[in-house]
Amino acid sequence: MPSIRLKAMSLMTRISFKSVLARAQDVQFLRRYTSKLAKRTAVDPKHAIYGQVQLATGTTKVKFITAKVDPKSDRGALLYIHGGGFVFGTPEMYRHLAADIAGQMGMMAYLPKYRLAPENPYPDGINDIKAAYQALLDAGINPKSIVIGGDSAGGCLMLLLLSHLLENDLPLPACCFAISPVVDLTFSSESIKKNARADCVLPAKRADFLCKLYFSDNDPADPKVSPITADFTGAPPILLHASSKEILRDDSIRMTKRLVQQKVEVRTKFWQNNYHVFHILRGRVKEADQAVSEIAKFALKHLQQKSNDN
Secondary structure: OOOHHHHHHHHHHHHHHHHHHHHOOOHHHHHHHHHHHHHHHOOOOOOOEEEEEEEEEOOEEEEEEEEEOOOOOOOOEEEEEOOOOOOOOOHHHHHHHHHHHHHHHOOEEEEEOOOOOOOOOOOHHHHHHHHHHHHHHHOOOOHHHEEEEEEOHHHHHHHHHHHHHHHOOOOOOOEEEEEOOOOOOOOOOOHHHHOOOOOOOOOHHHHHHHHHHHHOOOOOOOOOOOHHHOOOOOOOOEEEEEEOOOOOHHHHHHHHHHHHHOOOOEEEEEEOOOOOOHHHHOOOOHHHHHHHHHHHHHHHHHHHHHHHHO
């Protein structure tokens, strides 16, 4: 059974966030609204340390928000890609979540400031993410000590980055995770309709609207747009988290099946009675704290394996 606090937060999210997302037409308003909402609800981990850094790869400069809880944080780097439907969201809104995950792994989290649609439609965002990963490598960080993660649209970008690394035979991270990723931008998963009422965060009728702002005239079935059609043969271990009641539930089911078919080690957990990216409630809701700890344990296991391989 969900905790009383989770039930309360679910109701508040349905009344506030989902209703606004269902009606908003002004992207700038949506950005201001979600930013203010995040400031009111985010709880920073104890001893969280935030900063900013600019790293370069070639002539490209990449800006990151950094987050950690341990001044040393020398185990490696978490590249965390925030969500927001490709059109809103900022690293600042997710830094408390990234700090918690990275902190439990003894890492520094790097949250790239990637460009958003509609001002910067596909492929600008994914190009920024590719540059962000390469910038970490160019800074001297061992890829075997890098973990890549993301939520929702950020989970999509994480998988697209991984596909790019595999396709171009580039250094791979130790492991990856995605929280409620959108992997099929044709929105053909059955849960888009089946869970439309149950999902207290995402209004199913607006998914296509937001994503069209992102991929414009590009084919949504293109494997460089939708990870569900991409090749992940040879990928490092991947952890997927999703809620049983969200409209993107079947995206994770289908992604899991595809990864298994391609012989990728994948672990998938569907959290009952939770909602889309409930992990953002860490520090407030016990279920979110449990989910964050599970991500950290998964990553630590595979970081240790990579270390032993050296």
